[in-house]
Amino acid sequence: MSDAPALEAVALGKRYGHKWGLQDCSIRLPAGRVAALVGPNGSGKSTLLRMAAGITTPSAGAIRVFGHSPQDQTVEVLRQIGYLDQERPLYRQFRVQEMLKFGRRLNPNWDDALARGYLADLEISSDAKISSLSVGQQAQVALTMCLAKRPALLLLDEPVAALDPVAREGLMHVLLRSVVDDHTTVLLSSHALSDLATICDYVIILSKSRVHVADDLDYVLASHRLLLGSREQLPDIPPGVIVISTTHSERETALLVRVEVPITGPSWRVVEPTLEEIVLAYLREQQPKTLVPGQPLSGNLGGDAQ
DSSP: OOSSOSEEEEEEEEEETTEEEEEEEEEEEOTTOEEEEEOOTTSSHHHHHHHHTTSSOOSEEEEEETTBOTTTSHHHHHTTEEEEOTTOOOOTTSBHHHHHHHHHHHOTTOOHHHHHHHHHHTTOOTTSBGGGSOHHHHHHHHHHHHHTTOOSEEEEESTTTTOOHHHHHHHHHHHHHHHHHHOOEEEEEOSOHHHHHHHOSEEEEEETTEEEEEEEHHHHHHTEEEEEEESSSOOBOOTTEEEEEEEEOSSEEEEEEEESSOOOSSSSEEEOOOHHHHHHHHHHOSSOEEOOTTOBOOSOSSOOOO
16 A cells, blocks of 8 residues: 555535535545544535545546546556445345345455454344345445455445434444454544544534535644633634634623634633534534634624524
8 A cells, every 4th residue: 555645635626517516625534544524415525425436527626545546547446445325225135145245246355254244243144135124234234345345445425324323333333343453544424423523533524515624633623612701791802713603692602713822811711612513613604704813703703592
């Protein structure tokens, strides 16, 4: 494996008619990371994953998987990726063992022992018909099919959508085993932020078809703060702060900010935000608000939370 990033996009864009599904997307995902891809419906998550898998052709810019173009070097890329669409396509009339046979014929790096081991641990019979399995079990079979390719990069589009907590836990267990055992790089899109925070070490936030954040999770958490202050007597904005989102309650104003230097002084109460609070702040606003240090906060810069 080369030193190339697992996934790199430069000014990547995809146009559907007159509308951009993804625009000016530039990210660099290092190999060996587990990355959360978060954003509202229609933000471009599936579009990015499908271009990485070589299913969709970019309208602008470029995308590479371990240094290879998914569109121009399809064979090299297909050997290195596992892609799970949010619809989890399986042949419902097949039995599980027939799905494994199908995967074995199509993939030269197929690991049949690994696939059967995962399914045995999940107590999914190889004789069972796909149509007889629960939604959670079908998701686990689909993920097992991806992992049995021994991919260097795993692309997962909403793998836990519509799953109950038990099924979600089982699927995440299978995923984590692959990450630990094979050092698989994972790009995982999901709305389940509580699940992502426990397994991911990198975060990409998409909103309005553009990338707003793409960095180490630890850095994202360390570089953002919640500032809480009285709504009646709003303090000045501290220096070195970019306001991402502002909300108001009856008595209090809350700013989610990106910081460049530690915030000092008694004017604001400073709180470390959760990943969910950071993500929601970016999704709430189209563009961060850059304010002049020392400038008083006036008006409503964001939405009201009563």
